[in-house]
Amino acid sequence: MKKQIIIFSGIFLILLFVLGGYIYKNQQAKKIGFLAQEHVEIFLRPHSPTLGSDKAKVYLVEFMDPACETCKSFHPFVKKLLAENPDKIKLVLRYAPFHDGADYFVKILEAAKKQDKYWETLEVMYQSQHYWASHHNPQPELIWLFLPGAALDLEKLKNDMNDPAIERIITQDLADAKALNVTKTPGFFVNGKPLVTFGDTELRQLLEAEIAAQYPR
Amino acid sequence: MTSPDTTAKANWSLLFLCWLLASMSTLGSLFFSEIMQFAPCILCWYQRIFLFPLVFIFTTGLFSGDKSVTRYALPLAVAGWLVALYHNLLYAGIIPESIQPCSRGVSCTEDYISLFGFLTIPMLSLLSFSTILALLLILNRRFSR
Numbered sequence: 001m002k003k004q005i006i007i008f009s010g011i012f013l014i015l016l017f018v019l020g021g022y023i024y025k026n027q028q029a030k031k032i033g034f035l036a037q038e039h040v041e042i043f044l045r046p047h048s049p050t051l052g053s054d055k056a057k058v059y060l061v062e063f064m065d066p067a068c069e070t071c072k073s074f075h076p077f078v079k080k081l082l083a084e085n086p087d088k089i090k091l092v093l094r095y096a097p098f099h100d101g102a103d104y105f106v107k108i109l110e111a112a113k114k115q116d117k118y119w120e121t122l123e124v125m126y127q128s129q130h131y132w133a134s135h136h137n138p139q140p141e142l143i144w145l146f147l148p149g150a151a152l153d154l155e156k157l158k159n160d161m162n163d164p165a166i167e168r169i170i171t172q173d174l175a176d177a178k179a180l181n182v183t184k185t186p187g188f189f190v191n192g193k194p195l196v197t198f199g200d201t202e203l204r205q206l207l208e209a210e211i212a213a214q215y216p217r
Numbered sequence: 218m219t220s221p222d223t224t225a226k227a228n229w230s231l232l233f234l235c236w237l238l239a240s241m242s243t244l245g246s247l248f249f250s251e252i253m254q255f256a257p258c259i260l261c262w263y264q265r266i267f268l269f270p271l272v273f274i275f276t277t278g279l280f281s282g283d284k285s286v287t288r289y290a291l292p293l294a295v296a297g298w299l300v301a302l303y304h305n306l307l308y309a310g311i312i313p314e315s316i317q318p319c320s321r322g323v324s325c326t327e328d329y330i331s332l333f334g335f336l337t338i339p340m341l342s343l344l345s346f347s348t349i350l351a352l353l354l355i356l357n358r359r360f361s362r
Contacts, residue, residue: 181254
């Protein structure tokens with residue numbers, strides 16, 4: 001009898017946990033979906049770098065950190081998804097520089113944007129990431145060895161990095177990340193719908209569902 | 218005096234209550250971190266270290282009927298209660314921020330939720346540890362009698 005009480009209580013508590021989690025996640029998804037309709041700007045600010053056609057109806061918003069390994073390993077996959085669906089997806093990059101010192105790299109990216117070398121610089125940054133972003137011994141200055149690979153005017157870049165406007169962009173993006181409950185990078189949203197369970201298959205499914213909804217056959 | 222049988226039953230129920238509290242607190246804390254995605258701060262981690270094993274110690278105690286369960290559970294409950302007390306003092310601002318051990322990562326005074334205006338996560342932890350500790354002390358006295 002006593003044993004049954006424990007076992008039943010245990011199962012009951014675990015079921016309660018699972019059910020609570022399910023309800024909570026559903027509610028969050030609904031809330032963010034609602035946010036997406038009411039406040040589009042929280043996903044897409046005028047300063048946000050974008051990739052893809054202006055005619056695209058599916059917006060893939062990625063909250064990223066240049067020093068985040070998963071963002072790096074996901075980047076080729078994201079670009080592949082874009083290439084597979086030409087003119088249908090627009091990638092929007094938002095900053096969530098959670099790693100210590102990652103602001104520095106956001107500043108480099110934003111300064112490179114002024115030279116129209118944003119995406120080239122991002123490539124270079126991701127490819128050299130393991131040199132400068134080692135967790136036990138980060139050496140941010142090493143990035144300068146690799147930046148010439150993006151054919152940048154380095155003197156101009158150094159000047160532009162100090163633009164206070166970049167500071168404001170980071171603050172705004174971090175505030176939006178907080179409002180959208182992005183606590184890990186990369187954080188993906190497809191037309192405002194969050195990627196609830198992280199994974200490449202899950203991201204592909206979410207994108208394909210939205211493409212099917214926006215481009216009915 | 219009550220009969221030995223009813224005493225044993227009451228003791229078992231007290232221990233069951235401890236188990237229930239520990240289990241609910243464990244699942245609650247996992248709910249905050251895994252489902253609601255609140256990152257636990259360092260002090261929360263120490264409290265979890267003392268809380269999670271209690272579930273297993275109480276489960277074993279309930280199944281085996283071993284009276285020394287209180288002796289194994291008490292040190293954990295006391296340690297957890299002390300950390301929870303410290304955390305609450307920090308949270309309330311009674312201990313100044315400058316001597317808090319977690320300046321990096323998640324701040325221990327970060328305000329995540331407050332139910333009914335006063336039930337914060339550290340407060341929930343303190344309430345849970347206090348109740349478990351009180352129940353264990355009562356049980357300990359009853360067992361040693």
